[in-house]
Amino acid sequence: MHGVLMAKLEFPLYHGTSTVFLKSIAQHGLGGWNPIKEWRVLECLRRVIPIAGKYADRSEFIPSLMNNAQQMADQVNSRMNFQHGAVYLSPAKQTAIRYACGKKKKGSELISRTVWLIEELVRLDIAEVNEGLYRDFPEIFDVMDMNVAPVLIQVNSVSDENLLSESGESPCINLERVRKYRHKFPDSWEEVSQQSNFRLTAPISSKELDVSLISVGRRQGYSTEYALLPLPLSEIPVTESFLSL
Numbered sequence: 001m002h003g004v005l006m007a008k009l010e011f012p013l014y015h016g017t018s019t020v021f022l023k024s025i026a027q028h029g030l031g032g033w034n035p036i037k038e039w040r041v042l043e044c045l046r047r048v049i050p051i052a053g054k055y056a057d058r059s060e061f062i063p064s065l066m067n068n069a070q071q072m073a074d075q076v077n078s079r080m081n082f083q084h085g086a087v088y089l090s091p092a093k094q095t096a097i098r099y100a101c102g103k104k105k106k107g108s109e110l111i112s113r114t115v116w117l118i119e120e121l122v123r124l125d126i127a128e129v130n131e132g133l134y135r136d137f138p139e140i141f142d143v144m145d146m147n148v149a150p151v152l153i154q155v156n157s158v159s160d161e162n163l164l165s166e167s168g169e170s171p172c173i174n175l176e177r178v179r180k181y182r183h184k185f186p187d188s189w190e191e192v193s194q195q196s197n198f199r200l201t202a203p204i205s206s207k208e209l210d211v212s213l214i215s216v217g218r219r220q221g222y223s224t225e226y227a228l229l230p231l232p233l234s235e236i237p238v239t240e241s242f243l244s245l
Helices: 019-028 041-054 069-074 093-101 109-123 127-136 138-144 172-184 240-244
Strands: 013-018 087-089 150-155 163-165 198-200 209-220 223-230
Touching: 013 019, 013 087, 013 093, 019 150, 019 209, 041 069, 041 109, 041 127, 069 109, 093 150, 093 209, 109 127, 109 138, 127 138, 163 172
Parallel strands: none
Antiparallel strands: 013 150, 087 198, 150 209, 163 198, 209 223
């Protein structure tokens, strides 16, 4: 209703991404611009999969890269969530850092998987990739050449009315669970809340975000040593060259 203030969460949420998207986040806020849609990433992956399948026997990497690729292309949302295009937020800082430093090295799991398949096909010198795909999806090929760094975004103010559960349902169960854990485990609530993630439904202004580059140290299993280097969005240059950090 008009004039009614929406309640804000009493705890921050986190998003792991990469420097690829810092310019768009500074300009449009978190969730204000959708690279999956604008770059037609799903269309690209759906064209790459049958090509990769034809040449899988020539590569030791393609079979493993094809794992889950079809589920991503089909946007499956069952036991595991392979829906992409929305911004996902976690109450656990470590979860966001793990995603940023791991399978989301290009800032998106879907973009990363698509890029890795294309890179392997380019290495094999497959003509239909070097010619047709390059012409039709130039932004994805641009990302292939970028040296990117992992980024942690802390969302300081968000309304529960702008959240869904990770699978796209009501956020109420997850919110109740996180609040219970905060009360019951004040020193470890983030760790036990790491599976209670959310899907953002409305953009968040850059003024409500704290952004840090993640300097990665030693990794051991799911644990990562890291340092956070604050990076104010107001100081990000508007030139395209910044994207290649």
